[in-house]
Each structure stands twice: as structure tokens, then as C-alpha cells.
Amino acid sequence: MTEHTPSDPSAATGDSPLGPNPTLLIVDDDVPFLRRLARAMESRGFAVETAASVAEGIAKAKAAPPKYAVIDLRLGDGNGLDVIEVIRQNGSDTHIVVLTGYGNIATAVTAVKLGALDYLAKPADADEIFLALTQRPGEKAEVPENPMSADRVRWEHIQRVFESCDRNVSETARRLNMHRRTLQRILAKRAPK
DSSP states (O other): OOOOOOOOOOHHHOOOOOOOOOOEEEOSSSSSHHHHHHHHHHHEEEEEEEEHHHHHHHHHHHHOOEEEEEEEEEEETEEHHHHHHOOOOOTOOOOOEEEEEEEEOHHHHHHHTTTTTTEEEEOOOOHHHHHHHOTTTTOOOOSSSSSOOOOHHHHHHHHHHHHHHOHHHHHHHHTOOOHHHHHHHHSOOOOOO
């Protein structure tokens, strides 16, 4: 891990919202996004480590448990939930924010149950991520200007039931009283806006 010297004088005096340990692990397999986010978080005072896979994220989390983490749920070699579990085993006070590029709120809720502070749908910008990482326990996020459409709410509900059925299409269709093929078509599509 590289040595980090805070560029903000308030960080040196302990007035920084990051506290005395600004270590941040970012795990995302979208390498251009990973690099941009790492630069943006460094400019906000974090000492950033990056990982582009579950295996690399787990290795870095075990070697040096971070104080902050931003983890994508869907990675090329597995699920970001595995990285969250390792972080929780090694550093229970880590502030974790989950990114989900597929709008799969049900899986993000599982991540929150595992100890993530918040989840954000991609593409989330650096300011949103910074605010999510530095919010205090009990603080509420602002209500979005454009809430989800009815189609999106329906899609999220289907995803939640699908996740609770361990991604079993037949069981999900039975619980939703829906034809299996109809459900498969819905699951194959991207989330509505």
C-alpha cells in the first residue's frame, strides 16, 4: 500500500470526514471506471487500493483491511458479496458501499444485511459515492428527484423474489403466480428506467 499524505490541511488535524484512517479499497472489473473512481477518491483524501476481480479484492482485504470499501456486486470471476464477507471478518468497522450495475436491488439489500452501509446503482458518480461512504450511522440519504417508475418497481419486486428463491426460476414463477417463460423473458431484459 502506498503512503498517503493528505493534501487537505483539515485531514492532518483530524477534522476530515474520513478520520485518521483514509484507506479505501475499490473492487470493480470495469477497469476504466475503476481508474477514474480511484483518481476521484484520491483527490478527496482517500489512500486508494484497487482490485479488478473477486480474488484480487479478497487478497487485498486480507493483507490490509481497509477503513472504507466500494465494491461492485457482479464481477467477472464471481460475486462481490464474497469480498464483503472477507472484509467483515477482518475489519468490522469498515464503511462499505456496494455498486450494482444491473439495478438488482435485492442482491444489494443482501449486501447491506452483510454489513454494507449503502448501495448505489451504476453509473454512480464520485460525489454520490463519497457521500455514501462518509454518511454517519442513522443519516438518511436524500430522496431522489426522479423516483422509480411503476415498471421499475415491478421489476425490482420480481428481482427480490428471484433472489429470495436462490435464483430458481421455477420457484420464483410459482411464488409470483406467473408463467415460467414470461418470467424468463422479464429476467433476460435490462431493468426499465
